[in-house]
Amino acid sequence: MEVLKVVMLGMTGMLLGILLKGTRPEYSVYLSLAAGICIFSYMTGKLSYLFSSVLKIQEYLPVDAQYLETLLKMIGITYVSEFAAGICKDAGYGAIASQIDIFARLYIMVLSMPVLLALMETIHSFLA
Incomplete structure (x- = not known):
């Protein structure tokens, strides 16, 4: 379900970018950047899980x-x-x-x- 949230956020950013491209094309890049930053910030929570899993692997394997x-x-x-x-x-x-x-x-x-x-x-x- 979390992937669907990220996909919907990305698709919303894309659709808004397409709408803005016709009237204000310079803002479509900023919108794309903002959507990417939102997705990246959502991903940071998953990175902590990834790091803890890697540390567990390191404990089990030399x-x-x-x-x-x-x-x-x-x-x-x-x-x-x-x-x-x-x-x-x-x-x-x-x-x-x-x-x-x-x-x-x-x-x-x-x-x-x-x-x-x-x-x-x-x-x-x-x-x-």
Whole structure:
């Protein structure tokens, strides 16, 4: 049911943006931004549950905290970059949106390198 609330909020923002685009197109971007911020603020309550669940996983499995921290950073980067790219696309700046997407993907690759190197070292130790 909570997903329906978020979808309805997003659809309402979209429909109001379409209505405003004909008369005041400059306000449709602000409306899109406001709807996105409302959805993000609604999501913050769910993030606390996600963090507590990740901490429970860490208690059950002997996983290095650095790996879980990296995973959470990747999730955050993905969400924030998609949000910003969507706003840029709505405003008509597709090139900037593409640059945000590319940078986010590259940054996620940079973040994942220590995990990949640790995995390669583990595989190498098994083979040696």
